[in-house]
Amino acid sequence: MKRYSIFSLAAGALTRHRRWEPAWRTAQPRKAYDIVIVGAGGQGLATAYYLAKKHGVRNVAVLEKGYLGSGNTGRNTQVTRSNYYWPESAAFFDLSLKLWEGLSTELNFNIQLSQRGILTLAHSHHELDALQRWANAIQVNEVDSLVLSPEDIKRRVPLLRLDGRYPVHGGFIQPRGGTSRHDAVAWGYARGASALGVDIIQQCEVTGLAMQGDRVTGVETSRGPIGAGKVMLAVAGHTSVLAAMAGLRLPVVSMTLQAYVSEPIKPCLDTILLSPVVHMYLSQSDRGEIVFGGGADAYPSYSQRGGVPVLQDTIAAMIELFPAFSRLRLMRQWGGIVDITPDTTPLMGPTSVENLYISGGWGTGGYKAIPAGGDTMAYTLVHGAPHPLIKAFGLDRFARGALIDEGAASGVAH
Numbered sequence: 043m044k045r046y047s048i049f050s051l052a053a054g055a056l057t058r059h060r061r062w063e064p065a066w067r068t069a070q071p072r073k074a075y076d077i078v079i080v081g082a083g084g085q086g087l088a089t090a091y092y093l094a095k096k097h098g099v100r101n102v103a104v105l106e107k108g109y110l111g112s113g114n115t116g117r118n119t120q121v122t123r124s125n126y127y128w129p130e131s132a133a134f135f136d137l138s139l140k141l142w143e144g145l146s147t148e149l150n151f152n153i154q155l156s157q158r159g160i161l162t163l164a165h166s167h168h169e170l171d172a173l174q175r176w177a178n179a180i181q182v183n184e185v186d187s188l189v190l191s192p193e194d195i196k197r198r199v200p201l202l203r204l205d206g207r208y209p210v211h212g213g214f215i216q217p218r219g220g221t222s223r224h225d226a227v228a229w230g231y232a233r234g235a236s237a238l239g240v241d242i243i244q245q246c247e248v249t250g251l252a253m254q255g256d257r258v259t260g261v262e263t264s265r266g267p268i269g270a271g272k273v274m275l276a277v278a279g280h281t282s283v284l285a286a287m288a289g290l291r292l293p294v295v296s297m298t299l300q301a302y303v304s305e306p307i308k309p310c311l312d313t314i315l316l317s318p319v320v321h322m323y324l325s326q327s328d329r330g331e332i333v334f335g336g337g338a339d340a341y342p343s344y345s346q347r348g349g350v351p352v353l354q355d356t357i358a359a360m361i362e363l364f365p366a367f368s369r370l371r372l373m374r375q376w377g378g379i380v381d382i383t384p385d386t387t388p389l390m391g392p393t394s395v396e397n398l399y400i401s402g403g404w405g406t407g408g409y410k411a412i413p414a415g416g417d418t419m420a421y422t423l424v425h426g427a428p429h430p431l432i433k434a435f436g437l438d439r440f441a442r443g444a445l446i447d448e449g450a451a452s453g454v455a456h
């Protein structure tokens with residue numbers, strides 16, 4: 043793999059950018075692989091990368107029905123944070139944040155991590171009490187969090203209206219939270235995995251799972267059958283469809299989640315702001331656009347609160363908090379399908395079907411989990427047993443009643 047550096051950039055410029063190599067190989071499907079990963083989003087690509095890098099397992103294919111990063115990974119709102127309530131979630135998501143912090147160096151690809159802090163607002167005394175409890179739990183989990191007064195918040199976010207229909211009583215910030223460039227994350231992992239020998243096969247849809255009794259032995263694809271020692275599903279909002287091919291029913295509800303992007307404006311917001319009650323969050327991208335989102339759609343395009351279109355509901359909430367943004371023009375919007383579990387905690391690990399593994403149930407928060415998801419699923423595939431950090435995220439938790447309710451920390455997933 044050609045290393046990127048200031049010198050390679052200069053050499054590229056001097057040769058009029060004609061000599062750049064493709065970042066990853068165009069692979070053709072082979073007859074069989076030790077491990078087949080379905081879905082070339084961040085989770086699938088990161089798992090392939092860590093399988094090759096940390097465990098030396100290189101006979102791996104990542105199959106993608108479209109082009110890599112064309113699912114939720116390449117279009118989400120890019121928020122990374124680890125301010126979760128329960129210790130199991132905090133340990134997993136904070137490992138992820140630590141991996142994010144070194145990822146540009148690890149992948150030799152600038153993922154543009156910007157740790158500008160994520161600020162969660164409270165709009166009543168009761169909410170502030172709950173947020174303080176949440177912030178304390180985060181600190182007990184050894185994750186950074188800081189409770190802020192309305193004055194502190196105004197200093198950080200001067201455009202925010204504190205005394206409107208949703209008065210701001212305070213909030214808390216996770217200073218290490220931030221954003222990164224989502225395409226770069228998919229491309230960086232793809233480049234790293236491909237260089238280590240992983241075959242990334244695009245335009246290859248998995249249409250069925252080959253089974254011998256209760257055991258998965260491969261996949262049927264739009265480009266023919268491919269044998270596999272193990273198969274991992276990393277297909278975000280399509281997990282229940284693929285799992286059903288092996289007769290597995292999953293406790294997930296698939297919903298649409300939308301993101302909106304405004305025209306670019308001058309820098310005016312240098313933190314990510316989230317209001318769980320108003321159901322809206324926003325940040326400003328490095329290009330100046332205001333990137334915002336709200337709750338998942340209970341029915342296509344209708345909000346769960348007032349029965350009005352989600353777009354209208356989310357924009358009304360944003361304008362209430364940021365009156366100056368009423369003049370913004372919306373540039374684009376997009377909706378992806380997300381799989382939401384009853385406790386909004388992911389579904390990870392082996393399944394009751396032999397050789398079938400799942401990295402799913404990510405709901406509205408699987409982007410931030412890409413490095414840790416890849417790392418722990420690679421370990422799980424190699425050992426045939428869950429990595430200690432994701433043991434609690436297995437499907438069996440529903441049978442045992444051991445749910446990890448992250449409804450509040452998931453922010454907008456319900």
Ligand SMILES: Cc1cc2nc3c(=O)[nH]c(=O)nc-3n(C[C@H](O)[C@H](O)[C@H](O)COP(=O)(O)OP(=O)(O)OC[C@H]3O[C@@H](n4cnc5c(N)ncnc54)[C@H](O)[C@@H]3O)c2cc1C
Nearest residue numbers: 081083084085107113114115118119121248378408409410
């Ligand atoms: C609007 C929106 C905003 C979001 N914002 C955030 C955020 O700010 N922070 C955060 O942490 N998370 C966020 N998320 C969630 C996050 O994007 C996802 O949880 C994460 O990207 C999941 O990664 P993945 O690799 O599992 O899925 P994906 O990136 O969706 O990749 C799955 C891939 O599988 C492919 N596929 C599906 N079926 C098949 C098949 N049969 N055969 C072959 N390939 C197949 C798809 O084409 C796709 O490329 C958001 C999601 C949405 C929709």
